[in-house]
Each structure stands twice: as structure tokens, then as C-alpha cells.
Amino acid sequence: MNPESWTAVDDYLVSSLVEADPILEQALADSHAAGLPSINVAPNQGKLLHLLVRMIGAKRILEVGTLGGYSTIWLARALPPEGRVITLEYEPRHAEVAHKNLARAGLSGQVEVQVGRAIDLLPKLEPAAPFDFVFIDADKPSNPDYFAWALKLTRPGSVIVVDNVVRSGAVVEPQGNATVQGIRRMMEMIAAEPRVTATAIQTVGSKGWDGFCLIRVVG
Ligand code: SAH
Ligand code: DHB
Ligand code: MG
Numbered sequence: 001m002n003p004e005s006w007t008a009v010d011d012y013l014v015s016s017l018v019e020a021d022p023i024l025e026q027a028l029a030d031s032h033a034a035g036l037p038s039i040n041v042a043p044n045q046g047k048l049l050h051l052l053v054r055m056i057g058a059k060r061i062l063e064v065g066t067l068g069g070y071s072t073i074w075l076a077r078a079l080p081p082e083g084r085v086i087t088l089e090y091e092p093r094h095a096e097v098a099h100k101n102l103a104r105a106g107l108s109g110q111v112e113v114q115v116g117r118a119i120d121l122l123p124k125l126e127p128a129a130p131f132d133f134v135f136i137d138a139d140k141p142s143n144p145d146y147f148a149w150a151l152k153l154t155r156p157g158s159v160i161v162v163d164n165v166v167r168s169g170a171v172v173e174p175q176g177n178a179t180v181q182g183i184r185r186m187m188e189m190i191a192a193e194p195r196v197t198a199t200a201i202q203t204v205g206s207k208g209w210d211g212f213c214l215i216r217v218v219g
Contacts, residue, residue: 003208010042010205018043024073027101031068034097040067041137041163042206046074049135049161053078056159058132062125063087064118064146065138069098069111075135076107085111086128088118088138118142122149130155137163141182144189151195156219162186166202166211190215
């Protein structure tokens with residue numbers, strides 16, 4: 001029961017069930033070489049996102065927080081040919097790396113990386129809505145705003161996933177930092193919102209102790 005064994009088990013699970021993929025591996029290598037932080041989803045979580053998108057037959061995906069496009073590739077590859085991803089990224093340097101990674105993956109035609117503060121970009125996405133699937137994975141203090149926008153930009157049956165809702169257990173601290181306040185406020189909104197039903201799962205693995213929230217819009 002320690003981070004080393006969590007990583008060993010993640011390595012085992014990934015080598016067992018997540019097929020090796022040179023394009024995804026190169027995306028991570030180039031992200032690292034460009035100095036981007038290694039805070040992409042783990043491969044088994046990327047595949048979870050991919051499977052969820054396929055399970056609901058999503059055609060329109062919104063991602064908040066692109067980084068180098070690693071999770072974006074997992075999401076976009078789950079789409080049918082006519083499917084589209086819009087992904088929002090504040091840092092031009094991150095978006096530039098993502099563009100290259102997405103081009104290498106042959107996904108430039110299906111993915112639009114929009115550069116700017118998500119809170120400024122989200123109101124302009126109404127014409128592209130409703131999205132079938134939303135992945136929220138950017139600045140955690142803004143999670144309440146992103147959840148509210150996700151709800152506006154989806155439809156009954158849509159699925160919203162929010163990453164990093166446990167933060168090594170810090171989520172239980174009522175006086176926690178801005179990230180914890182963002183997560184806790186979002187949890188309260190979800191709990192009070194009759195248009196959604198949700199759960200959250202804590203995870204251990206190669207990225208330590210964290211978790212995700214899984215939300216279904218019910219209408
Ligand atoms: N989803 C990615 C990881 C995203 S990391 C993956 O799993 O591969 C979080 C990203 O959100 C970073 O690239 C960061 O620059 C971006 N970000 C932070 N604040 C933001 C904001 N206000 N608007 C949009 N993106 C933001
Ligand atoms: C951080 C952000 C993430 O999206 C993540 O999955 C892990 C860590 C971070 O900002 O520390
Ligand atoms: Mg994350």
C-alpha cells in the first residue's frame with residue numbers, strides 16, 4: 001500500500017489491457033521535451049475516457065484543459081468519422097504542442113484547439129452545442145464555473161467527467177486551498193442540481209491518489 005506498488009499495478013494493468021501506441025507515446029515524449037508538466041491522464045484513464053465516449057456513441061466532445069493533447073487523442077479516436085472535439089487551452093505553448101501531436105495522430109480535421117481562458121471561450125460555444133461528452137480537466141478552482149457551463153452546453157443523456165476531484169485526500173478539508181474549494185463547491189452544485197445524477201471514484205496509480213467525478217445529465 002504505497003505509491004510504488006500503485007505504479008507497479010498501473011504498469012501491469014496498462015501492459016495487460018492498453019495496447020502500446022507509438023503516437024500516444026510520442027505525444028508524451030514531445031510534451032515532456034517541450035517542458036510541459038506531466039499531468040496528462042494515465043494511459044488506463046485515457047482508455048476509460050475513450051471507452052465512455054464509445055459506450056454512449058458521443059459525436060460532439062468538449063474538453064476543458066488540453067495540455068499537449070494526450071487525453072484529446074484518446075477522446076477523438078473514440079469518435080465516428082463525422083465526430084468532432086473542441087478543446088480549450090489557456091497556454092499558447094501547450095496548444096502549439098497539442099496541435100503537432102494531433103496532426104501526427106491524423107486528427108487535425110476532427111479536433112479544434114481553441115486558445116484562451118476557458119471562462120471566456122465557453123460562452124461562445126453555444127452554436128456548437130449540445131455536446132454529448134465533456135471532460136473538465138483545467139484549473140481546478142474554476143470547476144464550479146466549468147460545471148455550470150458544461151450543463152448549459154449539454155443535453156439529457158450527455159456525460160460529464162471531471163478529473164482530479166480527490167487530490168491526495170485534500171478534498172475532505174473544508175478549509176482547503178483554492179483547488180479544494182473549487183472541487184467542494186462543484187460537488188455541492190452537483191448534489192443540488194436536479195438535472196444531473198453523479199458519482200465520484202477515488203483512484204490510486206501512477207499519478208498518485210486522486211479521483212474523478214462521473215456525471216449524467218438527466219434533463
Ligand atoms: N487533459 C490533459 C491535461 C490537462 S492539464 C490530459 O490529460 O492530457 C490542465 C491544462 O489546463 C493545462 O494545459 C493548463 O494550461 C490548462 N489551463 C489552466 N487554466 C486554464 C484556463 N483558465 N482556461 C483553459 N485552460 C486552462
Ligand atoms: C494537476 C492537474 C491535473 O489535471 C492532473 O490530472 C494532475 C495534477 C495539477 O495541476 O497538479
Ligand atoms: Mg487531470
